[in-house]
Amino acid sequence: MIGAFARSSTARRALVLVLFLPMLLAVKRPAGLGDVADVRTWSHDDYTRVVVEMTRPVGEIDVKRLTANRKAGRPDRLYLDLPKIWVGRDFEEGIPIGDGLLRGVRLGQNTLTTSRLVIDLERYARHRLLVLRSPHRVVIDVYGDRKRSDVGIGESRTQRTPNGRLSIPLRRIQTVVIDPGHGGKDPGAIGVGGLREKNVNLRLSKMIGQRLEKQGFDVVYTRKDDRYLSLEERTVMAEAAKGDLFVSVHANASTRRATRGIEIYSLDENHERHSLDVAARENGVSRSEVDSLQRAMAKLHVHENSEHSVALANAVHGQLLPGLRKKYKSVPDLGVKKGPFYVLFLSSMPAILLESGFLTNKYDARLLRSESYLRSMADHIAQGLTDYRQRGRQIASSGAAQ
Numbered sequence: 001m002i003g004a005f006a007r008s009s010t011a012r013r014a015l016v017l018v019l020f021l022p023m024l025l026a027v028k029r030p031a032g033l034g035d036v037a038d039v040r041t042w043s044h045d046d047y048t049r050v051v052v053e054m055t056r057p058v059g060e061i062d063v064k065r066l067t068a069n070r071k072a073g074r075p076d077r078l079y080l081d082l083p084k085i086w087v088g089r090d091f092e093e094g095i096p097i098g099d100g101l102l103r104g105v106r107l108g109q110n111t112l113t114t115s116r117l118v119i120d121l122e123r124y125a126r127h128r129l130l131v132l133r134s135p136h137r138v139v140i141d142v143y144g145d146r147k148r149s150d151v152g153i154g155e156s157r158t159q160r161t162p163n164g165r166l167s168i169p170l171r172r173i174q175t176v177v178i179d180p181g182h183g184g185k186d187p188g189a190i191g192v193g194g195l196r197e198k199n200v201n202l203r204l205s206k207m208i209g210q211r212l213e214k215q216g217f218d219v220v221y222t223r224k225d226d227r228y229l230s231l232e233e234r235t236v237m238a239e240a241a242k243g244d245l246f247v248s249v250h251a252n253a254s255t256r257r258a259t260r261g262i263e264i265y266s267l268d269e270n271h272e273r274h275s276l277d278v279a280a281r282e283n284g285v286s287r288s289e290v291d292s293l294q295r296a297m298a299k300l301h302v303h304e305n306s307e308h309s310v311a312l313a314n315a316v317h318g319q320l321l322p323g324l325r326k327k328y329k330s331v332p333d334l335g336v337k338k339g340p341f342y343v344l345f346l347s348s349m350p351a352i353l354l355e356s357g358f359l360t361n362k363y364d365a366r367l368l369r370s371e372s373y374l375r376s377m378a379d380h381i382a383q384g385l386t387d388y389r390q391r392g393r394q395i396a397s398s399g400a401a402q
C-alpha cells in the first residue's frame, strides 16, 4: 500500500517546527543546500517504510528516539536530522499515516542548513535505517506490534511472530519473488561484446519463474521488462506480494578477465574481501559506503532470516552446480558466500542473490548468451528451490508430531 498524501488539520497542528519557520523563512536560503524531492510511505504487515528522497547526499546520519510528552500532546517519536538539506515549508502539513504503527510523518527546517524528519509513533519495537544512492534517499523501516485480528481459526497451535505472521520454519513456502537485477537506465555490468547484465538477468529470471510455476509455486517478478527499480521498490514489491522466498538474479564482473564461475550469496555482515566488491557494485555504491550498511546490520545484530537464507543458498547450490556440470564441466564453482547486499537486507523473507557468471570472461559470456545454458541453469535453480520447500515441509511435519 502506498501511503496517502491527504493533508489534515491534525497533522498541521502537530507540526512543532512551524513555530520556528516564520523566523527562518525571513532569512534567505543559504547556497549549496539540497532539496527534499519526495517523501513516500508504505505500510506492511511487519513494518512501515518511510523513504525521503533528496537531491544531494546526506552523509552520516542517525535516528534518535523521543518518548511521549503528554503535557505538550506529543506522542512517542523518532527523528532524524538531514544536514545540508532545505525543505522550507513544502511538507509543513505533514503526511498522516494512521496504520496502527505510525501516526504520521512531518518534515521541517530545523536550522538554516538542516532539515528534520519526525516520525510520530503509535507503536514501536525497533527500526532500521539505510542511506541509499541514485537517487539519494534515506529509508527508515519502523517495526512494531501492529494490532491484528486476522489469525485464523485452527491455527492456534502454530508458532506466530508477534505481528501474527507464521514464523519462518513453519510458513508454507508458496510464493517466490524473482528479482531480475538492474534494468532501464541501470544496465548493471557490461561484459564481453557489450553483453548487458540487465538483459541476461531478465532472461534467466523468466526461465526460472516458468519452471517454478510448473512445480506449483506462485511466482512474482519485481520486473518483467526493461525498467529501472530502486532497491527498496524491489523489496516493497516482495513484501506486498507476501513472498516466502526472494531470489535476486545477477551476473558478475571482474577487472580480471580470467575470473569466471558461479557464486550464490546470502546476507551477512561478515564476508570475504571479494564480497565487498560485489556488494558495492550490486548496491550501486562505492566500496567505502558498504561500511554504513555493515554498521546498520551489526546494530540489529540478529537477522531472523540469516540461517534460512544460508539454507536456501545451500539448497540452490546443491542442485545448480552438480546439475550444470554434468553438461558444462568447466564451470567453476565459487561456492556459497555471504555479503552485505541491500536488496537482501531489506527483505524480511529468506533471500539469496545469484551471480550467474562473469560477463567479463569470454567463456562465461558465451554461456550466458546461450539459450540452452540459461535453460539448464533455470532447471537446476528451480530444483534447488523445490528441495528447500520439501525440507521445510519435513521440518514442519516432524515438529507437528512432537
Ligand SMILES: [Zn+2]
Pocket (backbone or CB within 6 Å): 181, 182, 188, 189, 197, 250, 251, 281, 282
Ligand atoms: Zn548485478
